[in-house]
Amino acid sequence: MTKKIPTSEESDLFRETIGKVRSVKNDKVPVTPQGKPKPYPKRPALNVHEHLTGVADTDIASVGREDTLSFVSSDMQKNVLTKLRQGYFGLDAEIDLHGLSSNDAKQQLLKFLQCCTKEGCRCVHIVHGKGYRSPDHYPILKNNLNLWLRQHPDVQAFCSAAPKDGGTGAVYVLLHL
Numbered sequence: 001m002t003k004k005i006p007t008s009e010e011s012d013l014f015r016e017t018i019g020k021v022r023s024v025k026n027d028k029v030p031v032t033p034q035g036k037p038k039p040y041p042k043r044p045a046l047n048v049h050e051h052l053t054g055v056a057d058t059d060i061a062s063v064g065r066e067d068t069l070s071f072v073s074s075d076m077q078k079n080v081l082t083k084l085r086q087g088y089f090g091l092d093a094e095i096d097l098h099g100l101s102s103n104d105a106k107q108q109l110l111k112f113l114q115c116c117t118k119e120g121c122r123c124v125h126i127v128h129g130k131g132y133r134s135p136d137h138y139p140i141l142k143n144n145l146n147l148w149l150r151q152h153p154d155v156q157a158f159c160s161a162a163p164k165d166g167g168t169g170a171v172y173v174l175l176h177l
Helices: 008-018 079-085 102-119 140-151
Strands: 070-072 093-096 123-127 155-160 170-175
Touching: 070 079, 070 140, 079 155, 079 170, 093 102, 102 123, 102 140, 102 170, 140 155, 140 170
Parallel strands: 093 123
Antiparallel strands: 070 155, 123 170, 155 170
């Protein structure tokens, strides 16, 4: 191929279009950024024994065996609860707490939630039971879980599970990423 030599008219048009130019002093581009990125602060580790209180600061009504649970934190949109109920997020992990004492269930729950947030789980399934073996058939774990999940800093929302996943004896929980 032969190289086309521009005419003086084309050369003048090119210079007029480009305008003033300056020569490049350094043609090397650094591959890494000049400054270090700002570090993200580490979240403090949860103290398993003192994290959740047994007494509610707010007036949360106690729930019965067949009552549904639902909660959405104030910084979340209301349609998140609908998506959670419909299984939009998919389940990443699950734990079965029914049959455990209140203290054992609390410790297992905190360890489970801490592990899930470390692993990057978004939506988890927690089975708490309906309280058929409790005195007076009062669902102790269900009421405690309703309180504990509201107090936990990593919980964004929760609701009673679909009938195929335990119904009112289990909850879907949406966690911070």
